[in-house]
Amino acid sequence: MPRTSRWTGDPVWIADVLRAEGVDLVEYPGWRGRGHGDFEDIRGVMVHHTGSDYATAASIANGRPDLDGPLSQLHIARDGTVTVVAAGVAWHAGVGMYPWLPTNMGNWHLIGIECANSGTSISAPHRRSWPDAQYLALVRCCAALNRRLGQTSSRTIGHKEYAGRAQGKWDPGAIDMDTLRADIEARIGTITDTAPTPRPPVPVGGYADVLMFRGVEGPQVAELQRRLKYAYASYAGDLVVDGVYGPQTEAAVREFQRRTAGLKVDGIVGPATAAALRLTIVTPAALPDSRAV
Missing domain, CATH: 3.40.80.10 (Peptidoglycan recognition protein-like)
Known part of the structure; x- marks a missing residue:
């Protein structure tokens, strides 16, 4: 049904x-x-x-x-x-x-x-x-x-x-x-009562192409780790800047999201989280591609 x-x-x-x-x-x-x-x-x-x-x-x-x-x-x-x-x-x-x-x-x-x-x-x-x-x-x-x-x-x-x-x-x-x-x-065929169409937030300026999550590697991840480590040392000061988005990086991102009003706590760095971090954009090569095509 x-x-x-x-x-x-x-x-x-x-x-x-x-x-x-x-x-x-x-x-x-x-x-x-x-x-x-x-x-x-x-x-x-x-x-x-x-x-x-x-x-x-x-x-x-x-x-x-x-x-x-x-x-x-x-x-x-x-x-x-x-x-x-x-x-x-x-x-x-x-x-x-x-x-x-x-x-x-x-x-x-x-x-x-x-x-x-x-x-x-x-x-x-x-x-x-x-x-x-x-x-x-x-x-x-x-x-x-x-x-x-x-x-x-x-x-x-x-x-x-x-x-x-x-x-x-x-x-x-x-x-x-x-x-x-x-x-x-x-x-x-006919569906008389469709599911509602969601209305996501508008993309955030120059951060519209940012997407990082566990398993992603590259210089943009290293920049994320550097930003967390030095700007939020109280909970991310021990983070290793190695360019690998592992469990420690995800935990630091989640903590940042928990402490920042309006962010979803999912451990994923998309446009809203990147903007809130005031993350420096390094290079498109650091972004994950769409894969499998």
């Missing part, structure tokens, strides 16, 4: 909902316990292509040398087989923004779908090199998820719509998102 409030927590119901929609479903071993922590609330679905026609569900579940999996919640093969690989947060969205999402927080609010497809090219017409079985499976998955969440197809977005400006992403290539949303809406 459609929900009339936002879903909070992990979507452990994914397999049941997709199977009821008639997709050819495979459950990857351990998917219910796989993820980088728990969702905050689920506001929609994000669609990607993997960049290769042959990318496997295992590659999405297990990740790659520079990034631990899962890299999305679902994988769709070219023959239309859908594999659910994770119920928890996946690294698929990265830096970006969309009207009903907190800036840079897509991973914690969107179910990601990776389609094994090269994307063809940025300018390719709709569905060029997308087999019918794969495209129709994508429509069914998005419709089933949006319907379960009490959402219309407007809550399905492409990675390019969220991260195109920040990262230059163009996936899913050869997919016109308005056409895809129309096909999804036709399958969803």
Whole structure:
């Protein structure tokens, strides 16, 4: 049944909902316990292509040398087989923004779908090199998820719509998102009482592209650690400036957030926390990319 409030927590119901929609479903071993922590609330679905026609569900579940999996919640093969690989947060969205999402927080609010497809090219017409079985499976998955969440197809977005400006992403290539949303809406049917559309805060100036969390490494993390260590020595004075966002850095960030009015205590440095810290921006190379594309 459609929900009339936002879903909070992990979507452990994914397999049941997709199977009821008639997709050819495979459950990857351990998917219910796989993820980088728990969702905050689920506001929609994000669609990607993997960049290769042959990318496997295992590659999405297990990740790659520079990034631990899962890299999305679902994988769709070219023959239309859908594999659910994770119920928890996946690294698929990265830096970006969309009207009903907190800036840079897509991973914690969107179910990601990776389609094994090269994307063809940025300018390719709709569905060029997308087999019918794969495209129709994508429509069914998005419709089933949006319907379960009490959402219309407007809550399905492409990675390019969220991260195109920040990262230059163009996936899913050869997919016109308005056409895809129309096909999804036709399958969803009527939802009489949709979940409310969230209204996130406006991005904070020059900090709009900041996103750091546990596992991220680089000079921007070192600058964060330096700022915490020397400006907030009472609780972060022992922090090691090593450029690795580990548990001590996360704990210091949480403490800063607890002591600062208006910040969410989640251990994640996004635009609002960075602005409150008056963090010096070092280089875009320090920011995590969207991954898995």
